Amino acid sequence: MSDRRSETAAPSGPAEMVRLAAIARRFYLEGRSKVEIAEEFGLSRFRVARDLEAARADGIVHIDIRLPERLDPERSERLREAFGLRRAIVVDTLEDPLETRRALGSVAARLLAEIVRPDEVLGLAWSRGLQAMGAEMTELPRCTVVQLNGVLSEHTEAGGSVETVRRVAALSGGPAYPIYAPLILPDAATAATLRADPGIAAAFARFDRLTTAVVAVGGWDERNSTVYPALSPEARERYSRMGVCAEMSAQLFDADGNQVRSDLDERVISISADQLREVPEVVAVAGAGDEAKALAVGAALRSGLVSTLVTDSAVAEVLLARKPRG
Amino acid sequence: MSDRRSETAAPSGPAEMVRLAAIARRFYLEGRSKVEIAEEFGLSRFRVARDLEAARADGIVHIDIRLPERLDPERSERLREAFGLRRAIVVDTLEDPLETRRALGSVAARLLAEIVRPDEVLGLAWSRGLQAMGAEMTELPRCTVVQLNGVLSEHTEAGGSVETVRRVAALSGGPAYPIYAPLILPDAATAATLRADPGIAAAFARFDRLTTAVVAVGGWDERNSTVYPALSPEARERYSRMGVCAEMSAQLFDADGNQVRSDLDERVISISADQLREVPEVVAVAGAGDEAKALAVGAALRSGLVSTLVTDSAVAEVLLARKPRG
DNA sequence: ACGCCGATCGCTCATATGTGCAGGAGTGTA
């Protein structure tokens, strides 16, 4: 069952170890076949095979899998398996949360450059993390870039959704469909009116042709969400009582990943969860947060909407600890 | 011809790298076959093979050969090949030469425990390095231990040849044949008389039954030799003019490894070079010295008497630099 | 001396893997 070797090293003397090292070098570093090595050393190929096993068991041969740029291969793999994702990319958590967010943005940017094919229709939601992604993006095939939701007025100072969409589209050389409207409106009627606006309708019209969407995952508290602080205390509390624990593009989800429908759905200018579900590739970028954020990410993953997750080691660790088996 | 990969890493984005890392982990760390991996990931086995190549070329898979206890596998191997030795064992040179010498002694001690079979006849010469070896020795199969040469009176304070032979024999549980005589005598007649002494003759009688001999290599100057300082200035200069550059068990050699015969041969109580040549396994322990010492070791190796060398990285480096090709 | 035991070796045969090559998709150019 187990194939971990943790024997105490050196079962034999220095001559044997040097011999094993020489054989191991031939095989692992110089790429010789065991048959060749056997001929060179005057041994049977079986002897060589057993020597190589011994060299590994004794820790003479040391193999590790490492990724450049602070990527975490092990948690990436475990996370992908545990949540049945198409891809999971985990970056090492850094001391400074802002640095971690920047690293997430950088990796997400390069991920898009990698997976987006020419002439795709790319949808972008907004968060501080996605803003960082926009800033880090340096190349992208020509494609259509569509904004997935309205603007949070609280977060326009550093450049909001519109600026990110424009920048990414310009980089790609394709058309942009920004949404000039607030994310959250006081009532459904106002929202409906805005959706009829030609510019906004043009963006909404692309939602069911999206090939790739990038969204953020928010929690349901002050620290881990951009939507939560934009609501009245009464509304916050009401949604909390409905079990809301995560938010993606202003769509609410409970801890099991079920969508929590509410009046908010009608009051926001955003792609809907159902539309998101039809997008072949949904990339969620979420990390640089505390344990509550990790729980929100777990809820978002359980919704089944996400196909690719970009997060950091700390969040991944919490997710893996809470979910021993799928 | 070359198989070194030194490409710049990351030809692709993070998703691909994480994917390669996952495949590499399966293959190299979990020991799955490429066919299994191909089935799991829905790829052809050829694709998996190419992915694994890419993972190695990109530096995602990192394999290195390392030995415990400050052994240097690469130089060991190169030295063995360059000089056609049966074995070469190189220990890392340490800051303190005394520590290096101790390390050499320790490794040589464990080497003897490893290669000496029960009932062998083991010959021991003397040097500060071999003294360290005697001190570090902790186990040895039962065997006969024969002293190979007389005692240098200058070096008896810390325990000389006789003590080392006795200690090793006691450890092994076998008989000891020490030599109670000086190494160098004023004239051939005295030496001949001593060789007739029953105790000394008993040791000499074992010389042609030796199965393993351990010798030290000395240079031909104050710092790197124990014999040189024991001679008169006139004798030192005379041998120098004869091209002497190395000494093993009071046998002299020039830079090409040719034995330099002289009156000294008749004046020493020691195994002869010719007798040494008949010993199936001759272990030379030499290191913890400067460049002149390294040259002496090279000369000793070229004599063809040595089958196994124990030395340190600094000496090995000099030897390899001076001798690019055999 | 005898025979038991464990360790080690090299064999056979089934599997896994490498090599060279031909076909097909995309791409830039005449």
Place this chain on the structure above:
DNA sequence: TACACTCCTGCACATATGAGCGATCGGCGT
């Protein structure tokens, strides 16, 4: 459009490797 070119794929076939097994050998107790 036709063409040449590159890149990538998967195949057939030779080779390398792994799994299990019987033979052999040295130690060791009776």
